[in-house]
Amino acid sequence: DHRDLHSFPTRRSSDLLVLAGMDCQDHLTTKLLKQAADSLASPVRDALVPGGDVGPVDSYLLRTQAPGHLDLLVRRLQATLQAQVEDNWRAITEPQRFNILKSKDPVVQILKSFQTVLLHIEDVERVTEASRVESQLNNLEISPLQTMREWIRYWDNLRKYIGQIGQLFSYFRGYVQNPDTSSKVSLNDFVSSLVEKRVMDGSLTNMLDTFHGLVVRQQTNDSSLFHFLNQIFTENDEHLCGLSESPHQLLYNLYNIVALTELKGYAMLQFSYMILRINDKGNFTVEAKRAKSKFSSEAAEKLGKVGEILPGLSRSFRKCDPPKHQEGQTFLQVKGFLQGYIENEVDMNEWGTCKSQCSDYTYAEPKGCYKDMLCAKQKRCGGRIFDCEFYHADAWVCMSEDPSRRYDWVEYEDGTILGDNTQCKNKIKVDSWWRYIFWHCSYCLCKCDEVLPTSERYWSLAPAAADTDQGMVVTGTRFIKKGKIFHIQIQQAKALPEGGIDESTKAWKEPATVSEENLATNPLVYTMSFEQRAMDLDQLSAPEGYVLTGLKLRSIGGHLNLEIQATVKFLSGELMKDQSIWIANDNTPATNRPRKLLPIIIPDIPTRLIGQNKVDGLNDEYLQFDTSSAHKDVAQTTIPFMDAQPVSPSPSTWLSGAGVYHKGRVGFGGFIGLSVETFDFSRHLLAATPADDGQAHEVKVEFV
Numbered sequence: 001d002h003r004d005l006h007s008f009p010t011r012r013s014s015d016l017l018v019l020a021g022m023d024c025q026d027h028l029t030t031k032l033l034k035q036a037a038d039s040l041a042s043p044v045r046d047a048l049v050p051g052g053d054v055g056p057v058d059s060y061l062l063r064t065q066a067p068g069h070l071d072l073l074v075r076r077l078q079a080t081l082q083a084q085v086e087d088n089w090r091a092i093t094e095p096q097r098f099n100i101l102k103s104k105d106p107v108v109q110i111l112k113s114f115q116t117v118l119l120h121i122e123d124v125e126r127v128t129e130a131s132r133v134e135s136q137l138n139n140l141e142i143s144p145l146q147t148m149r150e151w152i153r154y155w156d157n158l159r160k161y162i163g164q165i166g167q168l169f170s171y172f173r174g175y176v177q178n179p180d181t182s183s184k185v186s187l188n189d190f191v192s193s194l195v196e197k198r199v200m201d202g203s204l205t206n207m208l209d210t211f212h213g214l215v216v217r218q219q220t221n222d223s224s225l226f227h228f229l230n231q232i233f234t235e236n237d238e239h240l241c242g243l244s245e246s247p248h249q250l251l252y253n254l255y256n257i258v259a260l261t262e263l264k265g266y267a268m269l270q271f272s273y274m275i276l277r278i279n280d281k282g283n284f285t286v287e288a289k290r291a292k293s294k295f296s297s298e299a300a301e302k303l304g305k306v307g308e309i310l311p312g313l314s315r316s317f318r319k320c321d322p323p324k325h326q327e328g329q330t331f332l333q334v335k336g337f338l339q340g341y342i343e344n345e346v347d348m349n350e351w352g353t354c355k356s357q358c359s360d361y362t363y364a365e366p367k368g369c370y371k372d373m374l375c376a377k378q379k380r381c382g383g384r385i386f387d388c389e390f391y392h393a394d395a396w397v398c399m400s401e402d403p404s405r406r407y408d409w410v411e412y413e414d415g416t417i418l419g420d421n422t423q424c425k426n427k428i429k430v431d432s433w434w435r436y437i438f439w440h441c442s443y444c445l446c447k448c449d450e451v452l453p454t455s456e457r458y459w460s461l462a463p464a465a466a467d468t469d470q471g472m473v474v475t476g477t478r479f480i481k482k483g484k485i486f487h488i489q490i491q492q493a494k495a496l497p498e499g500g501i502d503e504s505t506k507a508w509k510e511p512a513t514v515s516e517e518n519l520a521t522n523p524l525v526y527t528m529s530f531e532q533r534a535m536d537l538d539q540l541s542a543p544e545g546y547v548l549t550g551l552k553l554r555s556i557g558g559h560l561n562l563e564i565q566a567t568v569k570f571l572s573g574e575l576m577k578d579q580s581i582w583i584a585n586d587n588t589p590a591t592n593r594p595r596k597l598l599p600i601i602i603p604d605i606p607t608r609l610i611g612q613n614k615v616d617g618l619n620d621e622y623l624q625f626d627t628s629s630a631h632k633d634v635a636q637t638t639i640p641f642m643d644a645q646p647v648s649p650s651p652s653t654w655l656s657g658a659g660v661y662h663k664g665r666v667g668f669g670g671f672i673g674l675s676v677e678t679f680d681f682s683r684h685l686l687a688a689t690p691a692d693d694g695q696a697h698e699v700k701v702e703f704v
Contacts, residue, residue, distance in 0.1 A: 077117075077120070077121075077260070077263060078259075078263060078295075078299060080116075080117055080120070081117055081263060081266070081267055082292070084113060084114065084116070084117060085267075085270045085288075085292070087113070088110055088113055088270075088274055089274070089285070089288060091109075092106070092110075092274060092277055092278065093285065106278045107179075107184065107187070107275060107278060108179045108180060110271070110274050110275065110278070111175055111176050111179035111182070112176075112179050114176045114267065114271065115176055115177075115179075117267065118173060118176050118177070121260070121264070122173075129650065129651040130253075130257055132244060132650060132651065133250065133253050133254055133257060134159070136243050136244060136245075136250060137155055137250075137254070138155070140232060140236070140239075141236060141239035141242060142232055142235075142236055142239075143235070143236060147231075147232065147235065151228070151232060154214075154228065157214060158211075158214045158215070158225065161207055161210060161211040161214065161261075162211075162257070162258075162261050164207060165204075165207060165208075165211065165261050165264055165265045166261065166264070168194070168204065168265075168268060169264040169265075169267075169268060171190060172190075172264075172267075172268050172271065175187055175190070187275070188275070188279060191271070191272035191275045191276060192272075192276070192281075194268055194269065194272045195269070195272050195273070195276070195287075204265060204268060204269050204272070205269065205291075207265065208262065208265045208266070208269070211261070211262070211265070212262070212298045212301075212302075215258055215302055215305075216301060216302065216305055224302075224305040224306075224309075225254075225258070225305075226251060226254075226255070226305050226306045226308070226309040226310070227305070227308070227309060229251060229254070229309075230251075230309045230312070230313065233247045233313065233314070238612070238614060239320075240314070241318050241319055241320035242320050243317075244649065244650045245317060245649040245650060245651070245653075245678065246313075246314060246315045246316060246317040246649060246677070246678040247313045247314050247315075248310060248313040248314060248315040248678055248680070248681070248682070249315070249317075249649060249653055249678045249681075251306065251309065251310060251313055252306075252310060252681045253651070255302070255303075255306045255310075258302060259299065259302065259303075262295070262298070262299060262302070266291065266295045269291050270288060270291060270292075273287055273288045273291070274288075307682070310681065310682040311680075311682035311683075313682075315656070315657075315677045315678045315679075315680060316539065316659070316675050316676075316677055317647065317649045317675060317676050317677070317678060318615075318647060318661065318673055318674075318675040318676075319643060319645040319646075319647055319673065320612060321612050321613055321663075321671075322645060325607040328481075328644070329644065330643070330644055330645055331606070331607070331641045331642060331643055331644050331671060332479055332480075332481050332486065332641065332642040332644045333456075333637070333638060333641045333642070334456060334457050334486075334528065334625055334638040335404060335454070335455065335456040335457075335638065336450075336451070336452045336454050336455030336456055336457060337449065337455065337456075337457045337528060337533075337625065337638045338386075338447050338448070338449055338530065338533075338625070338626060338627045338635075338638055339405075339406065339447065339448050339627060339635065339636055339637075339638070340406065340407065340445055340446070340447065340448075340627055340630060340633075340634045340635025340636050341381045341385065341406065341445070341446050341447065341448035342374060342378070342397065342406075342407070342410070342430065342443055342444070342445055342446075343366065343375070343381070343385060343388075343443070343444055343446055344370060344373065344374070344375070344432070344441055344442065344443050344444070345357075345358065345361070345441055345442050345444060346368075346370045346441045347366055347367055347368050347369060347370055347375055348361055348364040348365070348366065348367060348385060348388075348444075349364070349367060350367050352367070352368060352370065353439070354435050354439040354440060354441035354442070355439055357390060357442065358388040358389055358390035358442055358444035358445075358446075359388065359389065359390065360388075361385065361388040361444060361446065362386060362387060362388070363384065363385070363386055364384070364385045364386075364388070364446075365383075365384055365385060366380060366381055366382075366385065370441075373430075374397070374428065374430050374443070377399075377428055378399065378406060378428075379406055381448035381450055382450040382452070383448060383449045383450030383451060384448075384449050384450070384530065385446045385447070385448055385449075386446060386447045386449060386530050387446060387447050388444035388445065388446035389444060389445050389446070389630070390442050390443075390444055390445075391410075391412055391416055391418070391445060392412035392413060392414045392416055393412075393413070393431065393432040393440070393442065393443075394412065394413045394429075394430065394431045394432060395410050395411060395412040395413065395429075395430050395443070396410070396411045396427050396428070396429055396430070397410050397427065397428045397429075397430050398410070398411075398419075398421075398424035398426065398427055399424075399426040399427075399428060400636075401425065401426070405636045405637075406634075406636065407419065407634045407636065408420070408422070408424060408634070409421045409422070409424070409634060410445070410634055418445070418630050418631055418634045419631075419632070419633055419634040419636075420632075420633075430443055445630055445634075445635065447530070447627055447635065449529060449530045451520070451527075454484075455484065456481065456484045456485075456486075457484075457527060457528040458484050458485045458486065458519050458525050458526070458527055458528075459485065459486045459487075459525065459526040459528070459553055459560055460485050460486065460487045460488075460511060460512070460514050460524060460525065460526075460553070461523075461524050461525065461526055461552065461553055461554055461555065462487075462511065462512035462514060462524050462552065463512070463550055463551075463552040463565070464477075464487070464488050464489060464490045464509070464511055464512070464550060464551050464552060465490075465549060465550030465552075465565055466490060466492040466509070466549045466550060467492065467509075468549050468567055468575045468577035468580065469577055470494070471494050471495055471574065471575060472492040472493060472494055472495070472505070472549075473492065473493065473494075473495045473501075473547050473548065473549055473567075473569075473575070473654060473655070474490045474491065474492055474547075474548040474549055474550065474551070474655055474658075474676075475491050475492060475493045475501055475506055475648055475649075475652045475653075475655065476490070476491035476508075476646055476647055476648025476649070476652075476676065477489065477490050477491065477551055477646075477647050477648075477658060477674050477676060478491075478644060478645065478646045478647055478674060479642045479643065479644050479672075479674060480511070480644065482511065482514075483516055484516055484519070485514055485516065485519075485525065486642070487511040487514075488511070488551050488552065488553060488674070489508055489509065489510075489511050490508070490509055490550070490551060491506060491507065491508050491509070491646070491648050492506070492507065492509050493505045493506035493507070493652060495547070495569065495575065495654065499653055499654050499679055499681065500653075501651075501652035501653060501654070503651075503652060506652060512524075526553065526555050526560055528625060531558065532555075532558040532559075533624050533625040533626070534558065534559040534560065534622045534623065534624050534625075535559065535560040535561075535622060535623060535624075535625070535660065535672060536556075536559050536560065536561045536562065536585065536595065536621075536622045536660065537598065537617045537618060537619060537620075537621045537622060537623065537659075537660050537661055537662055538561070538562055538584075538585045538619055538620065538659055538660060539618055539619045539657065539659035539661070539675070539677070540562060540563075540564045540583050540584065540585065540657050540658060540659055541583075541656060541657035541677055542564065542566030542583065542656045542657055543566065544680075544683070545568060545569065546566035546567060546568055546569065546581070546656065547566065547567060547569040547575075547654045547655060547656060547679065548564060548565070548566060548654075548655040548656060548657060548658060548676070548677075549565045549566065549567040549575070549580060550564065550565030550580075550582075551563070551564050551565070551658055552565075552582075554584070556584075556586065556588060557588035557589070557590065559588065559622055561584060561585070562584065562658070562659065562660045563582050563583065563584040564582070564583050564584075564657065564658050565580055565581070565582050565583075566580065566581055566583055566656070567579060567580040567581075568580075569654070585619075585620065587620055589622070593620075595620055595621055595622045596620070596621050596622075597621070597622060597623070597624070598616065598617040598621045598622065598623045598662060600623060600626070600639065600640065600664065600669060600670065601666055601667065602629045602631065602632065602666075602667050603626075603628050603629050603632075603639050603640075603664075603667065603668055603669035603670070604628060604629060604632040604633060604667055604668050604669065605628055605632075605633055605637050605639070605668075605669065606639060606640060606641045606664070606668055606669040606670055606671055607641070608668065609665055609668045611665070613663040613664050613665055613668075613670055613671060614663060614664070614665060615661055615662070615663045616662060616663065616664055616670070617661060617662035618659070618661050619659075623640070623662055623672075625638055625639070625640070626638070626639060627639070628669060632667075637669070639669025639670070640662060640664065640669045640670045640671055640672050641669065641670075641671050641672070642671065642672050642673075643663075643671040643672065643673035643674070645673075647673075647674050647675060647676055648676075649676065649678055653678055653679055654678070654679040655676050655677060655678060655679065656677050656678070656679050656680060657676065657677030658674065658675065658676050658677065659674070659675045659676075659677070660672060660673070660674060660675075661673055661675055
């Protein structure tokens, strides 16, 4: 490690490869950071040799800029290194330049020449979260068992070589950072160990060959690391919510780790050939050219492999169910809305008659309290009554001690039980009766919709928008409740070039304040009622070249409906805040392409589910808030609940969409959740086919 630099003179460098092989548990040291690339095309800090009409600094700058701003970031880093390597070899092989180089201690100057590239690599390593990528790949939930075993063996082997090359690079880093004080004996031993085969398959060239073979999986047909992961993702779709980023983002970041590992190995290999040439250990120009050609072709092959997979991978990111549900932290629920309510027919019509039956009362209002029977012993419905049903004439009713419920269970004399029949401290006998022999005054189980001072049925329609005038974009979202009102809250952060996010600026933005006075008439508030209680399920995506800068709810056709704000984004990270648009799905159940109702069948309380919910409603559908099942919960709970977990990919990145979905299981109410869509990097992985003249692959990308 470069922190133990003083130990280099006494350590046998021929043992370094063995030590690197033993130190395979190091964190994956790199992931290409998007925002670092623009500065990579800077000239060498100190030109090795002046000369010619165009100086080396200008020549270097021109060649590193040649790929242009449309190239993939890793290609620009590769171009920077290639230009540096080319300059170094010119300084070593051209007599006039080499004479000047020798007057300055050529080994020290070669070491210093790598400092510029090294600084950029260190910037990437300092802010990257490659260890998070490694952790996710270490803990993938995979079935069947055979595939899991195959992945563990394969990933452990691949990770071993990433760790070995990363460990060797840490020694290289130590020499580059301390060119004037590094021991020449130790350095010479180090470079010799890289190119000479002193242990089984231990040369750096063999490491890189094996590493490339593992990534592209040369022993399999039409496969690679990226194809293998795609297969795993496809077969284990239910478990992808356990990732901390979308599958698309994870694979993109893994590709960057692979590409940068290869780049580190190539840098050390070329450095070794240079030092051996300077020390008269051989010519090594043929080896250097061969390494350059192999590096270019293998990098293009890896890019082609990931380019086959990345466009088809899901960019959606959402949260799995938490290990333990906790109201206010992991979920929220509507309260004081629809609830099961027992009422006798005689009290639901203004004439006090019993000439109808329960099912006739699809809509009613409490009109009285006949002879102070059950109506006098329970909390009356202060609103409207809907959807009444008859179960049996006589029952025991367990009055709940929970102030948010009316009943815990009902047991009818025919054995029918509604709810969970447990111990009860307050049971009331309820008997229907006959009037004049002909009319039966039945007790009905209905739904009560009453607006209470404590009701929590209100939704803010105020926009939750990022501060685009300060360069902020949305990096996450979640449902929250402030007072009686539900809000969509956003997390925002400053955007950096080409997908980057300044983590130090990331914060949750407080939602717009909405007064709780006169909520029912406030235009910025949606008040749920029996007639208006639907939420649309949609996955919304911004057009190419736009990033997510806001979310809000609106009321359309009586439904709550999601809108997203998208803003034009430039390569530099700057936003055109005057070029923002709001995007939504205007379909309703009455349009030419009507939305479909997502039924929630016999729903129990969502938190009673043992196991994980599964996404069952995504796009162009809607659901209705309703009571829980009468049979399971006496219809005492409003379902579904809202998933309140933060939906924020890590590491943070640009987003290009958001959505509302439902997850549940048959027999449970489930949860409404928010999802986000990470930026599409696949359109920036455009590997051109080889030119007709046989020249090397060219890689182009297109950032707006």
